[in-house]
Amino acid sequence: xxxxxxxxxxxxxxxxxxxxxxxxxxxxxxxxxxxxxxxxxxxxxxxxxxxxxxxxxxxxxxxxxxxxxxxxxxxxxxxxxxxxxxxxxxxxxxxxxxxxxxxxxxxxxxxxxxxxxxxxxxxxxxxxxxxxxxxxxxxxxxxxxx
Amino acid sequence: xxxxxxxxxxxxxxxxxxxxxxxxxxxxxxxxxxxxxxxxxxxxxxxxxxxxxxxxxxxxxxxxxxxxxxxxxxxxxxxxxxxxxxxxxxxxxxxxxxxxxxxxxxxxxxxxxxxxxxxxxxxxxxxxxxxxxxxxxxxxxxxxxxxxxxxxxxxxxxxxxxxxxxxxxxxxxxxxxxxxxxxxxxxxxxxxxxxxxxxxxxxxxxxxxxxxxxxxxxxxxxxxxxxxxxxxxxxxxxxxxxxxxxxxxxxxxxxxxxxxxxxxxxxxxxxxxxxxxxxxxxxxxxxxxxxxxxxxxxxxxxxxxxxxxxxx
Numbered sequence: 001x002x003x004x005x006x007x008x009x010x011x012x013x014x015x016x017x018x019x020x021x022x023x024x025x026x027x028x029x030x031x032x033x034x035x036x037x038x039x040x041x042x043x044x045x046x047x048x049x050x051x052x053x054x055x056x057x058x059x060x061x062x063x064x065x066x067x068x069x070x071x072x073x074x075x076x077x078x079x080x081x082x083x084x085x086x087x088x089x090x091x092x093x094x095x096x097x098x099x100x101x102x103x104x105x106x107x108x109x110x111x112x113x114x115x116x117x118x119x120x121x122x123x124x125x126x127x128x129x130x131x132x133x134x135x136x137x138x139x140x141x142x143x144x145x146x
Numbered sequence: 147x148x149x150x151x152x153x154x155x156x157x158x159x160x161x162x163x164x165x166x167x168x169x170x171x172x173x174x175x176x177x178x179x180x181x182x183x184x185x186x187x188x189x190x191x192x193x194x195x196x197x198x199x200x201x202x203x204x205x206x207x208x209x210x211x212x213x214x215x216x217x218x219x220x221x222x223x224x225x226x227x228x229x230x231x232x233x234x235x236x237x238x239x240x241x242x243x244x245x246x247x248x249x250x251x252x253x254x255x256x257x258x259x260x261x262x263x264x265x266x267x268x269x270x271x272x273x274x275x276x277x278x279x280x281x282x283x284x285x286x287x288x289x290x291x292x293x294x295x296x297x298x299x300x301x302x303x304x305x306x307x308x309x310x311x312x313x314x315x316x317x318x319x320x321x322x323x324x325x326x327x328x329x330x331x332x333x334x335x336x337x338x339x340x341x342x343x344x345x346x347x348x349x350x351x352x353x354x355x356x357x358x359x360x361x362x363x364x365x366x367x368x369x370x371x372x373x374x375x376x377x378x379x380x381x382x383x384x385x386x387x388x389x390x391x392x393x394x395x396x397x398x399x400x401x402x403x404x405x406x407x408x409x410x411x412x413x414x415x416x417x418x419x420x421x422x423x424x425x426x427x428x429x430x431x432x433x434x435x436x437x438x439x440x441x442x443x444x445x446x447x448x449x450x451x452x453x454x455x456x457x458x
Binding site for chain 1: 210211212214216225227229230231232233234244253254255256257261262264266267300301302303304306308309311326329331332333334337358360361362363398402445448452
């Protein structure tokens with residue numbers, strides 16, 4: 001085997017690895033949410049407050065290419081929803097028309113969509129910042145993809 | 147409901163309240179007989195009330211919570227709320243706008259009628275709204291002490307039952323008490339409390355102390371309050387409200403960034419409501435250049451090795 005062939009094989013290997021790293025991570029769109037138990041007698045999408053993180057899709061892995069290799073981190077956009085009654089969370093089929101003035105909170109495990117609805121002065125959506133990262137979105141992508 | 151009935155004077159009161167709900171749910175209620183008298187009182191209480199604009203900020207340490215500003219014009223009933231991520235405005239002409247600090251546009255009012263009154267913050271907003279509409283009104287009565295008792299339906303989304311709400315005012319127009327029945331469908335408990343007002347607020351546009359107790363957010367304090375003696379329609383334009391919202395967003399972002407910088411030096415991931423932020427360390431930033439450099443070095447080494455072997 002001459003040197004040219006060896007170098008060509010090495011280069012092909014590097015390119016293949018890089019390509020695999022790009023496509024091996026499936027699209028991921030998961031909603032991580034939290035409704036505090038003490039205000040949550042009816043389960044998710046109820047009560048007066050919630051945290052929701054909407055993870056990004058493929059190729060939103062941030063500036064660090066190593067994160068893609070580690071498969072440990074995914075970018076997420078998180079926010080708090082703080083309500084004061086009569087504003088309320090409301091769940092419905094995602095295919096239905098969103099309620100007037102509703103703020104989208106996330107997709108629930110049963111596939112329904114959750115909104116915060118009410119007079120604007122009785123509800124507040126507080127961004128927690130983009131560029132947050134949460135652990136291990138992989139494995140849930142198909143289930144929660146929308 | 148049981149809690150409220152017990153607090154408000156026993157089974158008789160409870161029965162009356164239940165009857166009221168049944169009546170309200172069954173047929174359209176005609177105008178309460180005391181409506182005109184009450185409206186005359188409201189006009190008397192609020193003559194020259196002017197306009198109020200006030201701002202609340204989160205207290206304590208932490209990234210959560212945003213600065214928010216509210217405005218209310220007693221003459222026109224116009225109001226606005228300007229948050230970091232959402233803005234709502236009811237203009238003096240009655241046009242409802244909603245959107246973000248970047249853009250707001252006319253849209254359907256999600257809570258028309260009494261349900262949309264800014265009465266949680268400024269209780270007098272409810273009687274003032276009653277001068278314009280009776281949508282959602284159930285009844286107006288007077289109790290044994292002559293206090294005004296207003297029963298109305300709160301906001302409800304779509305097919306949900308609207309929560310019955312009660313607000314009481316003294317004969318002189320001082321807000322006394324707020325009650326709201328539970329909203330089981332929304333997982334919300336009943337509320338009943340006597341009003342408490344910020345000491346810097348003035349009658350008749352008294353401003354309530356923040357009663358929200360969210361486990362995920364700090365409490366809020368009133369940091370600025372301005373009363374204007376007259377109606378101020380210039381404060382209730384989309385442009386004016388957007389400017390306030392943009393300022394509030396900048397304030398909130400700076401606070402969040404300051405917190406992020408501070409927390410990156412301390413422990414992370416202890417707060418269950420916040421995802422663990424990913425921090426790129428110097429070593430991982432240098433990871434790819436190191437790998438590429440390594441590959442090049444190894445390749446050069448291999449080339450050198452092969453050349454050396456081939457040369458033998």
